[in-house]
Amino acid sequence: MNSLLQKKESARVPEPTLRRLPWYLSNVKLLKQKGERYVSSTQISKEINIDASQIAKDLSYVNISGRTRVGYEVDTLIAVLEDFLGFTNLHKAFLFGVGSLGGALLRDSGLKHFGLEIVAAFDVNPKLVGSTLNGIPIFHSDEFKAKMQEHAVPIGVLTVPIEIAQHITDYMVEGGIKAVWNFTPFRIRVPENIVVQNTSLYAHLALMFNRLNFNEIK
């Protein structure tokens, strides 16, 4: 199978499967630390409370085969999952909006271990422009297109105030950004071929508060 075909196959994975695979990965990493060399889907199932048949089905999307009675080799499963999830390739990103959350993400070196490398940030605040944060240079937003020609970065991290969220998204897409990681609580619009990943911490907070409140009064 050539690499293009293999990629195409992996791209068909359903979203719920993609959401569960990182759970399996972290669980198998833990089993490795405990000295296990093989792991079965039944074993993972017991640990994380997901049906073993579901786990086997999810893992069937990944290019790995288990052995009857023995299961999957732990080292291989970790390597294959990390590769499959894109954590072993560094994907370059620009970050837009070095406010409180943007600054926090620039400081989070952990993202690099999961395949995201923020190579530069953009803002209009004269106090920030020209400085660096955690070694990452901050440029004026006007410099984005020029920097894009140097780096050809596929991902834009959106941490601007909501009133300019759509404007900056349009600006990114015009400049050639292919995927927007949207941390604003604003529902941005993009052309069909552009990927949007919404990660609204505030929506998650609202959900948590609501359920907490429900538990307190019932």
Place this chain on the structure above:
Amino acid sequence: MNSLLQKKESARVPEPTLRRLPWYLSNVKLLKQKGERYVSSTQISKEINIDASQIAKDLSYVNISGRTRVGYEVDTLIAVLEDFLGFTNLHKAFLFGVGSLGGALLRDSGLKHFGLEIVAAFDVNPKLVGSTLNGIPIFHSDEFKAKMQEHAVPIGVLTVPIEIAQHITDYMVEGGIKAVWNFTPFRIRVPENIVVQNTSLYAHLALMFNRLNFNEIK
């Protein structure tokens, strides 16, 4: 209607509605900045590409009524939504694990504007214990239960390494934490009455990489 009943009603809101309400809120805030005094669900619908009837239905869970032809009063809608989503009450939280992501969250003052106040953090690293970050004190993890008696904090933010994620969760719950905001890619287990909100940045990255990859090859 007394306040308990009102709370109980609000607690029945379905999750998809709770996920959409922050979008409406940010959109209406934007309209306010543009000088609008009234807004209809049709208007919001045009902006964010969600069916107007869906928006009207979602807003029916919130304690507000629109006027025919005129719509909702912008100021009232903002106030009611912010209150409903829990952003106007400060909910106290402890953070466990002042690593890269934990430190980033401590520095993100934006969380306070959305109702989350991290009052203290816990770690075992002697370089961190006894210091403060963004004004937030960092204590040794052993001090958690004593601090809990001072503050009676309902929320625990989990940003520890995966290998201790379950252990620290159990420790939090034992100490009286009612909701865990889990930033680890580990699927934690809790008793039935404890709220878990999973926010795995890494799972979101995996999804984004996968779809980006798919777009690139199609």
